[in-house]
Amino acid sequence: MKYLDEYRDAATARKYAEAIARETTRAWTIMEVCGGQTHAIVRFGIDTLLPSQISLLHGPGCPVCVTPLEVLDQAVSIASRPNVIFCSFGDMLRVPGSSSDLFQVKSNGGDVRIVYSPVDALQIARDNPQKEVVFLAVGFETTAPANAMAVHRAKEEGIPNFSVLVSHVLVPPAMEAILSSRRNRVQGFLAAGHVCTVMGYTEYEPLARKYHVPIVVTGFEPLDILQGVYLCVRQLEEGRAEVENQYTRSVRREGNQPAQELIREVFTVIPRKWRGIGEIPESGLGLAPAYAAFDAARRFSVDQQRAEENPECISGLVLQGIKKPQECPAFGTRCTPLHPLGATMVSSEGACAAYYKYRRHELAGSASPTVPAGGATP
């Protein structure tokens, strides 16, 4: 299949794996930022092709995982009201809030709908003028332009019954939070290709300089990831710390400027709480004052809700690359995809869920579990 098979070719993959092995003279720890990359790495077993000195850590780039508990509680609270049609991307429905999830709300009679685009939710609002239609606007810079577009159109067309519950997060501040932590182990990054398709990669250049860390903008197919690792290892071995673009078929340095303008028009940068990690300054997007009328949290007066995480869950440490999923005592026992305790087990892109789905045969029942990424946490 075009644009897919050529990036999954076994012979080329082996060549890259060999090239990485040739370049590698010592141990390196590299973090892939995006949950989509984590999913591909575990699904295709890419880490098992790498030399044992290369350790891949799974980053915080799973929008489902990092959406804070109180936003989920707010979503549940709004979706449970009569006269509300609550629209969301599919994989948010199973994510547990403090006491319920959106599937539960739906089975209790709430009108919860899966949409494939926020613009579909806007259409539902046009079609149901007597109902309040709310869209759960989560995600990174990748989903922000379409979400901004929906709000922008709602304002332009004067659709009063549409609003968005916003929990947008930004990648560079999260990377900086990891790099500035005393416990940081990350020596190089594979940056999220789709985020950079929108935003470009100029924001990463100061990070690479300040923390002397190579950052390779990387795609999502097996060969993309292998090439990203190769470029990253080469920089590490040569002592360079630059921003490089592996994903040239999609990413330009300046990104998609009309999309960025739309984001700037509708949203404003705010501090944001990340599930499992805590609040990171200037790490999120909220509606700009001119669009505040479309803020569902205010419209339904749920913006003061607060919630506490399950203390047993170590997803914050997993998201920062400090721990591996199997190092959690609850992994695969008290915490499974069907009954997740926290962030990283809930989405298929979460590191714990990916390990559970594709790796638990290697991890189960062994006193010293195999660590696929080539090195256990000390």
Add this chain to the structure above:
Amino acid sequence: MIEEFALKCPIPLDNNPTVQMGHGGGGRMTRDLVEQIFVPAFSNDWLAPLHDGAILPPATGRLAFTTDSFVVRPMFFKGGDLGSLAVNGTVNDLAMCGARPLYLSAGFILEEGLPIKDLWRVVRSMAEAARAAGVRIVTGDTKVVDKGHGDGIFINTAGVGVIETALTIGPMSVRPGDAVLLNGDIGRHGIAVMAEREGLEFESDISSDCAPLAAPVRALLEGGVEVHCLRDLTRGGLTSALVEISETARLPMWVEEESVPVRDEVRGACEILGLEPFSVANEGRFVAFVPDRQVEAARDLLGSEARIIGAVEPLGAEPAMVRVRTALGTSRLLDLPSGEQLPRIC
């Protein structure tokens, strides 16, 4: 017979009649519905007496008996509809027992307000599917529920078939070394239904693979293949079928990812939606576990679309799990989806 009723619905549809509560009341309206819709469509000697049940001739051999309910939304999609599903689903369950399907029952739960022309379309499709599969619909029931208490039509079918082989076909007969055969490309039914339900438009049409499987199963048995186990791939797709058989048989197995045919349009749709083709529903696909020595012959009996996709391993240190060997030469676990597959955010 089929051609006669296929021409026109016996109930005049010009003024757009709908199902009313009275159609399920057991009185004249019910009788009219039965006599004007169901009897002409399903017409056969066992149904004709319209007795409380069908009285059937004796059969030689063990019997297989199964039931399934069909609630798919939307009722009509590319390559099939609720009616063809309701027949093929039960026919296929019988076929997977190694049985030759003989008779079906059909229970309808209709929602008040359902257009009669939709009912007619579904019933006609059931009749055509039954004819294609060589089964008779010999008894049935109709109930009507208040508007808002159903979803157009729900159908339950039960089926009886006769087992004409001495083999015991099921997970308990799977043996280490067995080869796993698949009769064609996977995932089309699930994507076709999803596309219709969600109003997704793809550049190329994706049609359901809905089909009866009794004939290919009979070809295997009559061809002298010592079939150990059969399983049709429905909800949960290839993933559920293999994982369940592995768990029941308590044997590990592997599957070569590249050997499982998935059409480009299905792969593309799955990539876009973040779905796993292995876990997408099918309605005309099955896996057969056969002894390795007969695998080539068995594949040829199943036709040019059939593929050898994997094998059963002896129970060793590894637990009974299904591993997928990827194109990259790596391997991963095949695991049941937690619930419904959900489209990903990005």
